[in-house]
Amino acid sequence: MTGSGHVLEIRGLRAAVGGTEILRGIDLTVRSGEVHAVMGPNGSGKSTLAHVLMGRPGYEVTGGSVTLDGVDLLPLAPWQRAQAGLFLALQYPTEVPGVSLQAVLESAARAAGRPVDGVAATLRAEAERVGLDPQLLERPLNVDLSGGEKKKNETVQLGVLRPAIAVLDELDSGLDVDALRACARRVEAATEPEGDRPGLGVLAITHYSRLLHELRADRVHVLAKGQIVRSGGPELALELERHGYAGLVGAELAGEAEEETPVAIRPAIDDPFGGPAGADPFADPLA
Numbered sequence: 001m002t003g004s005g006h007v008l009e010i011r012g013l014r015a016a017v018g019g020t021e022i023l024r025g026i027d028l029t030v031r032s033g034e035v036h037a038v039m040g041p042n043g044s045g046k047s048t049l050a051h052v053l054m055g056r057p058g059y060e061v062t063g064g065s066v067t068l069d070g071v072d073l074l075p076l077a078p079w080q081r082a083q084a085g086l087f088l089a090l091q092y093p094t095e096v097p098g099v100s101l102q103a104v105l106e107s108a109a110r111a112a113g114r115p116v117d118g119v120a121a122t123l124r125a126e127a128e129r130v131g132l133d134p135q136l137l138e139r140p141l142n143v144d145l146s147g148g149e150k151k152k153n154e155t156v157q158l159g160v161l162r163p164a165i166a167v168l169d170e171l172d173s174g175l176d177v178d179a180l181r182a183c184a185r186r187v188e189a190a191t192e193p194e195g196d197r198p199g200l201g202v203l204a205i206t207h208y209s210r211l212l213h214e215l216r217a218d219r220v221h222v223l224a225k226g227q228i229v230r231s232g233g234p235e236l237a238l239e240l241e242r243h244g245y246a247g248l249v250g251a252e253l254a255g256e257a258e259e260e261t262p263v264a265i266r267p268a269i270d271d272p273f274g275g276p277a278g279a280d281p282f283a284d285p286l287a
């Protein structure tokens with residue numbers, strides 16, 4: 001990095017939805033070129049964190065601060081946060097009838113005072129990189145796309161927009177193994193500096209460590225009940241895979257998510273009669 005890196009600083013962030021406090025004091029610092037994974041059971045507040053960072057209406061910030069390069073993001077509208085360099089890949093991308101991806105990205109370029117001419121070509125190159133059918137680029141944004149195509153679409157937007165910091169909310173959900181590899185590789189490549197542009201800083205929210213095989217995390221944080229209860233290096237993701245959230249942070253903090261842990265989806269792994277890893281031990285063998 002050339003010294004002109006970006007930094008997203010989250011300090012003591014608290015937020016409520018519908019009168020219930022969901023985030024209870026989050027501290028995280030993401031710098032250019034760094035990948036931070038946030039893992040945690042269902043309902044722990046991962047998507048809430050993503051939405052609060054991007055400024056989705058309906059979330060009430062009840063304490064703390066969020067700055068990007070020293071600029072207070074919290075009073076800004078989502079589009080202003082985007083212009084400041086923040087990007088969010090949604091867990092459930094929104095369908096926008098009547099507007100193509102190219103039109104969206106051209107508007108974004110125009111709004112940022114960047115040239116619009118190059119957008120179409122960059123868009124096609126980015127689509128090819130993650131294996132998104134170029135025909136889909138003409139269609140209304142996300143309408144009738146499969147879950148996997150929507151996630152590729154988010155990755156393509158990231159590649160064209162080149163934000164400073166990206167928050168990825170379960171980019172891996174809905175992607176098959178090959179698509180996951182392509183998307184994770186694309187994001188990993190973006191973390192490398194290019195010329196005088198510092199590498200992308202990433203906050204990657206995920207349930208599973210498989211995203212992190214290609215997108216290598218510098219730090220892994222475990223979110224439980226709205227707080228970061230453990231932070232560590234990449235080995236923490238593997239530990240989670242082995243022991244589950246309940247094993248790592250205790251059943252109390254892991255809450256309802258026990259059946260969602262990576263350990264639980266591989267029930268056969270220690271069972272010599274259970275068939276291949278991932279097989280359903282309760283399935284009818286003759287079916």
Ligand code: ADP
Nearest residue numbers: 017018022040041042043044045046047048049
């Ligand atoms: P995660 O992404 O970690 O699975 P979420 O951030 O989506 O968790 O949800 C955290 C908690 O906040 C859950 O208990 C959920 O029910 C609650 N929650 C999220 N959004 C809303 C909302 N719009 N209204 C009320 N409760 C919500």
Ligand code: MG
Nearest residue numbers: 046047048091
């Ligand atoms: Mg979520």
